[in-house]
Amino acid sequence: MGNSDQPVSVVGAGVSGMTTAVVLAEAGIEVEISSAMPPRQTTSAAAGACWSPYLVNHERATEWSEVTLAILAELANQDHTGVRIVGGIDASRVPTAAPNWTEKLNSFRLCHQNELPGGYLVGWWYEMPILDMPVYLDYLAARLARVGVEVQLRKIDSLHDLARDRIVINCTGVGARELCGDDLIMPARGQLVVVNNPGLTTFFQDCEEREEDLLYWLPQGDHVVLGGCTSRDSGSLEPDPEVAREIVKRCARIEPRLAEAKVIENRVGVRPSRKEVRLEEEGNIIHNYGHGGAGVTLSWGCAATVLELVKELGVAHRV
Ligand SMILES: Cc1cc2nc3c(=O)[nH]c(=O)nc-3n(C[C@H](O)[C@H](O)[C@H](O)COP(=O)(O)OP(=O)(O)OC[C@H]3O[C@@H](n4cnc5c(N)ncnc54)[C@H](O)[C@@H]3O)c2cc1C
Missing domain, CATH: 3.30.9.10 (D-Amino Acid Oxidase, subunit A, domain 2)
Known part of the structure; x- marks a missing residue:
């Protein structure tokens, strides 16, 4: 366990960032989410989208896909989810x-x-599961709003500056190429x-x-x-x-x-194609990007892994 009272900032409001923010907020963790673009203008909004591990590589890809499959199957039974x-x-x-x-x-x-x-x-x-992505992203936003979290529109220039007094979850998709200097994207x-x-x-x-x-x-x-x-x-x-x-x-x-x-x-x-999804900790930053053609398919599984890593670092809970 690290410090026990750090808030969490999710950067990016595509399917990776929105799902991660939902999972953290619903676990009672104090979360904010910021993004250069609103959810409906992200790559995620442009996706087809179906549950299908395509153009993706990671030893845990199958496990993450299965977690997502089970949750999407439940969401398909509910109204207004787009699934x-x-x-x-x-x-x-x-x-x-x-x-x-x-x-x-x-x-x-x-x-x-x-x-x-x-x-x-x-x-x-x-x-x-097939997802109507603009509707699905609205559904995730509504789920976040229910726990008092709204997407703040702002571009982040340095993850390390942001991570000085908080845990940062980097869900910036292709944006990570510039933000982290990651040429593998x-x-x-x-x-x-x-x-x-x-x-x-x-x-x-x-x-x-x-x-x-x-x-x-x-x-x-x-x-x-x-x-x-x-x-x-x-x-x-x-x-x-x-x-x-x-x-x-x-x-x-x-x-x-x-x-x-x-x-x-x-x-x-x-x-955001990458030779491998990057889901790992770097100090106070947890990276969750590089999901290639399967960001929707991996979203709930990756968010669950982020939650585990966040708990290890120690976080502030909502009062
Ligand atoms: C045509 C097409 C079809 C697809 N079909 C499928 C499919 O059927 N199934 C599937 O699973 N996947 C599919 N995909 C892949 C899927 O869309 C991506 O893997 C997924 O959208 C990646 O989501 P993300 O949230 O990681 O990134 P994005 O959706 O790109 O979101 C990144 C977020 O980070 C923000 N950001 C970036 N840089 C910064 C910064 N410096 N400061 C603040 N915010 C920043 C952006 O504004 C955005 O909000 C498809 C993709 C395309 C293009």
Whole structure:
């Protein structure tokens, strides 16, 4: 145990920061959260998002994903969380084995050939949480507000200055590259298209391993999120119209109802890719960033680990 009366400052209000702040505040710890941008303007708000360990590496990634899966399953039973459980298919045109994490899913089964789109060789059906991220981030903000915590908009220039009289949780995503001088953060731009839902109730994901030209759709009630792409040569937040057209074209080749669906929004976000998630203590600072393409998937598990580390350092509790 360290000092017993330190308050905690979470920096960053994407899914990592918001979830961490919820977990700490609901454990009775005195927490504040600050962010350069409001939650709805973060990478997290741009994500698809589904529960899926993608573009991420850490020996505890599976454990963190499982913690998150259980909590998202509960949230799917509640109103206004933006979380729903949806069934669907991952499929591949080349021989591929289902990833290990599918073993944990009760709903998992291999597909018959006649369930797969033309040209696909192998596929599996399962149910997973799909999150409407702007709604979900609002839900987390409302949960924080219930325990008296509001996001303060301010850019932090030095974590070490902030950490002089408090514990700091660094949840700054790609911002950590500048804030901590962490060159291991490799920004990976992603783009999605949101369209009116022409009647889809199941998701589809082409699970062949590649970064560019991803192909998936995630139905979310009245709209469907179409993906996607990953590009490492630009950090621009401007949607590229050609990339958007190609995303719709790829999806519509498999699901023709998507060809004429009205486009509601183009989304761009920059994934905080890193050779490994950084979740560790450095003096009074606990880093929780570098979640790549799986920040939503890891969020509750990582927040639980942060809580353990914070307790070891010793913190002030709300009166
Ligand atoms: C197109 C796309 C699709 C995706 N799909 C999925 C998916 O289906 N499932 C999934 O699990 N993940 C998905 N991801 C990945 C996921 O979005 C990220 O891993 C996750 O959003 C990272 O969250 P974060 O809170 O760590 O970072 P961010 O959301 O980037 O938040 C960082 C926060 O830190 C703040 N900040 C940064 N620097 C400073 C500073 N100096 N001072 C103060 N505040 C600062 C920012 O303002 C922001 O509030 C997707 C990503 C993209 C782009």
